[in-house]
Amino acid sequence: MCEYNKFKGGFCLTKVKIAIVDDNRELVKMMEMYFTNHPQIEVVATASNGKMCIKMLEEHTVDVLLLDIIMPHLDGLGVLEKLIKANVELPICIMLSAVGQDNVTAQAINLGAQYYILKPFNMDVLMKRIRELIDKLIEIAEKAWNEKNKNNYSFKSDI
Numbered sequence: 001m002c003e004y005n006k007f008k009g010g011f012c013l014t015k016v017k018i019a020i021v022d023d024n025r026e027l028v029k030m031m032e033m034y035f036t037n038h039p040q041i042e043v044v045a046t047a048s049n050g051k052m053c054i055k056m057l058e059e060h061t062v063d064v065l066l067l068d069i070i071m072p073h074l075d076g077l078g079v080l081e082k083l084i085k086a087n088v089e090l091p092i093c094i095m096l097s098a099v100g101q102d103n104v105t106a107q108a109i110n111l112g113a114q115y116y117i118l119k120p121f122n123m124d125v126l127m128k129r130i131r132e133l134i135d136k137l138i139e140i141a142e143k144a145w146n147e148k149n150k151n152n153y154s155f156k157s158d159i
Contacts, residue, residue: 016134019045019060021053021076022068022096027119031066034123041130050074054082062091063137064130067113069097069104077104080111092133094126 018041020028028046035041045060047053051073057065069076076095083090093113097104105116115129 015040015042016064016130017042017044017060017062018064018066018130019043019047019053019056019062019091020066021047021050021056021071021079022066023048023071024068027096031123031126034127038127048072050076050079050082053079057083057088063134064092064094065090066094066096066126069095069099069108077107077111080108080113084111092130092137094129094133096121 018035020031020043022028025048028048032043032046035043044062045056047056049071053065053067054074067076067079074082076097080090080093090112093115095105095108095113095116096119097116098119100118108116114133117126117129
């Protein structure tokens, strides 16, 4: 995800790898088309249910997981529970839902989701949240790197 770039004088995030999991194929296609216009974003995989999502995450490394809550076979909360039980490091997870119940939102956050957005949503707002979460991740990585190496490298995001 972060790599050293000597021309930029430090570490930078060159592309954000995103996976989209939603049973609404039209919404998935719309998101894929939107992200196509952002060269710093790469949609590496999509899935239409929770079981497919688990398999997809075994095959792909992603930085951001856009995960619907209500899906067939295994819902988004079930996906997070299975990933936690399998001791898998969660990517940044943004939950997508048509349901805005406080208890569901709280459960998603408790299971590791960083953000919860209600459908229908504005794609520009989603992109802004992705940028904010990636910037926060880079800041944490930079602190860990500097602490480990006692150097003063700087991380940058190209997104």
